[in-house]
Every structure is written in structure tokens, then in C-alpha cells.
Amino acid sequence: MAEIAREQPGDHHEVEALYDLCFAPGREALSSYRLRDGVPPEADLCLVARGRGGETAGAIRTWPVRIGGAAALLLGPIAVHPTRQGEGLGGLMIFEVLERARALGHPRMMLVGDAPYYGRFGFVRLDGVIMPPPTNPERVLGIALREGAWDGIGGEVTRAPREEAD
Incomplete structure (x- = not known):
């Protein structure tokens, strides 16, 4: 199917080209x-899926954020090359990131996406977690990577301080 490995510095341009291919122009304005x-990004949680010929078949990145002062991870963007969509690569990359994040001790992860799709990975709607506008609150989803990790967490999602991200 595909080999999934940590994104390396030399993968940057291929991954950005894949994101450009898979997402509408202006994606960086979101x-x-x-x-x-x-x-x-959280380097240990940025992955690339490669096909048998070494081609970039998919990519996923994860970023540190703060929610009302609490640390969290923001999952995305996630992309699968159009010729490889429907093979389950996106799901494999998501499961792999979740497993690695748990192993590294991260308590919680969030994303902006479709609940029916991400619900199968354990993501649920986050009430009280506010993404910068114009994000639809119905699409703000999260998963507890350890029990109770979202208890009492709410407020605005903000950038992680640089020293946290290093």
C-alpha cells in the first residue's frame, strides 16, 4: 500500500506541492x-506516506496550539494524492499520528473538519473551544489522548508560544 514515515526536511517541497494540488488556492488564508x-510543526507528528516508487502519496502535519492557556495539538492539513484517494491512506496516517501523540504523552488533539468522517477516529465536537473566525463551530472537533484531557478546557484557540513549539 504505502510506507508511512516521519516527514524529513528534504520532503518539505514535495509535501507543499501535494497540499497545493489537493486544496483550493488561498488555503493559507484559512x-x-x-x-x-x-x-x-510538531516534527514527530508530521508524516509522509510514500508509494512503492517513493512518490509522495499523502502527508499529514500537526501543530502546537493553546486553548484558554492549555496545551493542545492541532491536526492538519491532511492530504492524499488524487490518484491514491479511496485507499485508506488518510485514515492510516490519522491513526498513526494519534498513536504517536499518545506515546509522546500529549493529552489532547483538535482539528477543523467533518464530524462524520473524523468521528470514526474518536473525534467529537468541542463545545466552548473557539477557533478564529470565520470557522464554523460545528466543525471544531477534538479527541482526548488520555482520559479526561478535555475536562474544563475551553476558550479561544491561540498560537503556541515559540518556546513551546521548539
Whole structure:
């Protein structure tokens, strides 16, 4: 199917090209990109799926954020090359990121997406977690990576301080 491995510095341009191919122009104007601006991603939780020939078949990245002062991870963007969609690569990458995040001790993860799709991975709607506008609150989803991790967590989602992200 595909080999999933940690994204390496040399993968950057291929991954960005895949995101450009899979997402509409202006993707970087979305509110989630404002949370990523100037903050390095969680390198251990950025993955690339490669096909048998070494081609980039999919990619997923994860970023540190703060929610009302509490640390969290923001999952995305997630992309699968159009010729590989429908093979389950997106799901495999999501499961792998969740497993790695738990192993690294991260308490919680969130994303902006469709509840019917992400619900199968354990993501649920987050009431009281506010993404920068114009994000639809119905699409703000989260998963507890350890029991009770979302208890009492709420407020605005903001960029993680740079020292947290290093």
C-alpha cells in the first residue's frame, strides 16, 4: 500500500506541492493557518506516506496550539494524492499520528473538519473551544489522548508560544 514515515526536511517541497494540488488556492488564508504562522510543526507528528516508487502519496502535519492557556495539538492539513484517494491512506496516517501523540504523552488533539468522517477516529465536537473566525463551530472537533484531557478546557484557540513549539 504505502510506507508511512516521519516527514524529513528534504520532503518539505514535495509535501507543499501535494497540499497545493489537493486544496483550493488561498488555503493559507484559512483561520487554522493563522495559528500555524511562525510556529514550527510538531516534527514527530508530521508524516509522509510514500508509494512503492517513493512518490509522495499523502502527508499529514500537526501543530502546537493553546486553548484558554492549555496545551493542545492541532491536526492538519491532511492530504492524499488524487490518484491514491479511496485507499485508506488518510485514515492510516490519522491513526498513526494519534498513536504517536499518545506515546509522546500529549493529552489532547483538535482539528477543523467533518464530524462524520473524523468521528470514526474518536473525534467529537468541542463545545466552548473557539477557533478564529470565520470557522464554523460545528466543525471544531477534538479527541482526548488520555482520559479526561478535555475536562474544563475551553476558550479561544491561540498560537503556541515559540518556546513551546521548539
